[in-house]
Amino acid sequence: MKAITTKVQPGPKKPKSSFWPTFLQQKYLYMMAIPFVLWAFVFSYLPLWGWTMAFQKYKPGKSFFEQKWVGFQYFRELFQDEQFFNALRNTLAMSIMGLLAGFIIPIIFAVLLNELRLQVLKRFVQTVSYLPHFVSWVVAAGIITKMLSTDNGAVNDLLLSLHIISEPIQFMAKGHLFWGIVTASDVWKETGWNTIIYLAAISGIGPELYEAAKVDGASRLQQVRNITLPGIRTTVVILLIMSIGHLISIGFEKQFLLGNNLVRDYSQTLDLYALNYGLGMGRFSFGTAINIFNSVVSVILLFVANGIFKKITKESII
Amino acid sequence: MSRKKLTAAPWSDRIFDLVVYVAITMVTIVTLYPFLNVLAISFNDSTDSIKGGITIYPRVFTLKNYETIFAYSGLMTGLKISILRTVTGTILGLISASMLAFTLSRVDFQARKFVSTFLALTMYVSGGLIPFYILIKNLEMMGTFGVYVLPSLVSAFNVFVIRSFIDGLPYALQESAKLDGANDFTIYWRIILPLTKPALATIALFLAVGQWNAWIDTYLYNGSKDTLTTLQYELMKVIQSTTTNADTFRGRNMTQVMAQISPESVKMAITIVVTVPILLVYPFLQRYFIKGMTLGSVKS
Numbered sequence A: 001m002k003a004i005t006t007k008v009q010p011g012p013k014k015p016k017s018s019f020w021p022t023f024l025q026q027k028y029l030y031m032m033a034i035p036f037v038l039w040a041f042v043f044s045y046l047p048l049w050g051w052t053m054a055f056q057k058y059k060p061g062k063s064f065f066e067q068k069w070v071g072f073q074y075f076r077e078l079f080q081d082e083q084f085f086n087a088l089r090n091t092l093a094m095s096i097m098g099l100l101a102g103f104i105i106p107i108i109f110a111v112l113l114n115e116l117r118l119q120v121l122k123r124f125v126q127t128v129s130y131l132p133h134f135v136s137w138v139v140a141a142g143i144i145t146k147m148l149s150t151d152n153g154a155v156n157d158l159l160l161s162l163h164i165i166s167e168p169i170q171f172m173a174k175g176h177l178f179w180g181i182v183t184a185s186d187v188w189k190e191t192g193w194n195t196i197i198y199l200a201a202i203s204g205i206g207p208e209l210y211e212a213a214k215v216d217g218a219s220r221l222q223q224v225r226n227i228t229l230p231g232i233r234t235t236v237v238i239l240l241i242m243s244i245g246h247l248i249s250i251g252f253e254k255q256f257l258l259g260n261n262l263v264r265d266y267s268q269t270l271d272l273y274a275l276n277y278g279l280g281m282g283r284f285s286f287g288t289a290i291n292i293f294n295s296v297v298s299v300i301l302l303f304v305a306n307g308i309f310k311k312i313t314k315e316s317i318i
Numbered sequence B: 001m002s003r004k005k006l007t008a009a010p011w012s013d014r015i016f017d018l019v020v021y022v023a024i025t026m027v028t029i030v031t032l033y034p035f036l037n038v039l040a041i042s043f044n045d046s047t048d049s050i051k052g053g054i055t056i057y058p059r060v061f062t063l064k065n066y067e068t069i070f071a072y073s074g075l076m077t078g079l080k081i082s083i084l085r086t087v088t089g090t091i092l093g094l095i096s097a098s099m100l101a102f103t104l105s106r107v108d109f110q111a112r113k114f115v116s117t118f119l120a121l122t123m124y125v126s127g128g129l130i131p132f133y134i135l136i137k138n139l140e141m142m143g144t145f146g147v148y149v150l151p152s153l154v155s156a157f158n159v160f161v162i163r164s165f166i167d168g169l170p171y172a173l174q175e176s177a178k179l180d181g182a183n184d185f186t187i188y189w190r191i192i193l194p195l196t197k198p199a200l201a202t203i204a205l206f207l208a209v210g211q212w213n214a215w216i217d218t219y220l221y222n223g224s225k226d227t228l229t230t231l232q233y234e235l236m237k238v239i240q241s242t243t244t245n246a247d248t249f250r251g252r253n254m255t256q257v258m259a260q261i262s263p264e265s266v267k268m269a270i271t272i273v274v275t276v277p278i279l280l281v282y283p284f285l286q287r288y289f290i291k292g293m294t295l296g297s298v299k300s
Helices: A019-025 A027-055 A074-078 A084-117 A118-133 A139-146 A154-161 A174-204 A207-215 A220-231 A233-245 A253-258 A261-267 A270-279 A283-315 B011-042 B066-072 B075-104 B112-121 B129-138 B156-167 B172-178 B183-194 B197-213 B216-221 B231-242 B253-260 B265-297
Strands: none
Touching: A019 B129, A027 A074, A027 A283, A027 B075, A027 B129, A027 B183, A074 A283, A084 A118, A084 A220, A084 A233, A084 A270, A084 B011, A118 A174, A118 B011, A118 B265, A139 A154, A139 A174, A139 A253, A139 B011, A139 B172, A139 B197, A139 B231, A139 B265, A154 A220, A154 B011, A174 A220, A174 A233, A174 A253, A174 A261, A174 B265, A207 A220, A207 A233, A207 B129, A220 A233, A220 A261, A233 A283, A253 A270, A261 B197, A270 A283, A270 B129, B011 B253, B011 B265, B066 B075, B066 B265, B075 B112, B075 B156, B075 B197, B075 B231, B075 B265, B112 B156, B129 B216, B172 B183, B183 B197, B197 B231, B197 B265, B216 B231, B231 B253, B231 B265
């Protein structure tokens, strides 16, 4: 990856004097920083204290000391629940599919865009491709549901007119299609946006490499294979490792919006499970146990990803 | 990229070009067609739409779909709250992120290391949905406007993007201001803030889009409060109501609206209303966010 190095400026000197005089001198800096330290404490760190709920029979309205401690009871319940393993399977399936598709397709698209010679066209296609990224998942889900609908949906209309199918497919009602629909929706929405970083990497490749290849009589395809792709390899590896760290934290937004009761066995992710069976039923302790499982696994994945990253680049991303 | 055209391109390169153009055209169509289709249906007579076959232009043009949805009071409230949260959230978010970024860019700041680490860790720790819900409840922020702005006020990512931008500014500017007797806050407000505009433009876009598109906070915390619903939430209700997942549907007025014109047309018209502001903004900020994206992902 082309490292963006900030020029070393003649910066301020580290203070030599003792703490208090400097503290007074920097009172405005403190006044500008402290509110946000407090903010981060409340909204990022305090929820961790809420993890105690998973070990209590939490009743809203009672104080912390009045709650009854139950140890690992809710975790035992969780690990005996079939729904939990179902949700874990769905989460892993959709995140791995999303990772692979969301990683390969933007690379292909970036390479294709880079090969467009008409700059006006390239800019137009790029602008169009960013559009879905900026609309909300609510809008995207509405559009996708419409496109896949059985009455007058574009996809069914197209397949029917090409005589590939003779009956409209009920895309949104078929459980085994759900993972694919979510992955495809993700690709539709984010591919353009995700190419930005690859295009930046490609533009960092020296034009002299292409010139030399042309002199040697390399075809355009050979140039892509031997110059462009190796040129962005580092970027690709870094992004891939980083996405391993976020593997399990896919949330529930897409699944909530695209799913329905007919496909629940395939659409329920861990977060959706916590929403439906924890929050929705007032079982706060049980839901917290699900959240803890999710958080702990994602932190472990993050450390694994960082470990691999360190081995390869001798640098840390955490 | 300046590549001179070869005098006689080999056939393999011509096929390559063909493949590139065909693929790019298909991607463009797949991206754009759904939006144009929705736009066409939103302007088409709703009984005529049921017959199907609308592509990218309306067959029987009408504004009735839009008239109907704007007559529904929930939509106007939603529009008002959505605009309000986008404006407030963006302004407060920009001030917070830039102020914090400024303090972190000062190597001489005693608490720099602590604040920086404390902030960076927020990117990795997450209590999860339910502990956060309970927190909001205990803070008595349920059913308030503040819940849209306060919990998402600062994002460590944004702070680091702005900081790396400030790091690139010459420190001499701050030094000479200090000699003129300016305090650190004045330096931030009068010198750093105006110079950081390109980075702020990127962050403003991210913040505004995030605020405009958010609906989960409304669903979780303000769903029962008619006066605080947002446009995205209203759209979510309408879309979910006609799919089988009807258990989340709470709007009574919208059912009456849908009785007059077909739910399909209502959905499409609201979708367009929700999407248009985005369309008006993002193409003009393109050069900024591309810079911000590449800078941010390298730095973090």
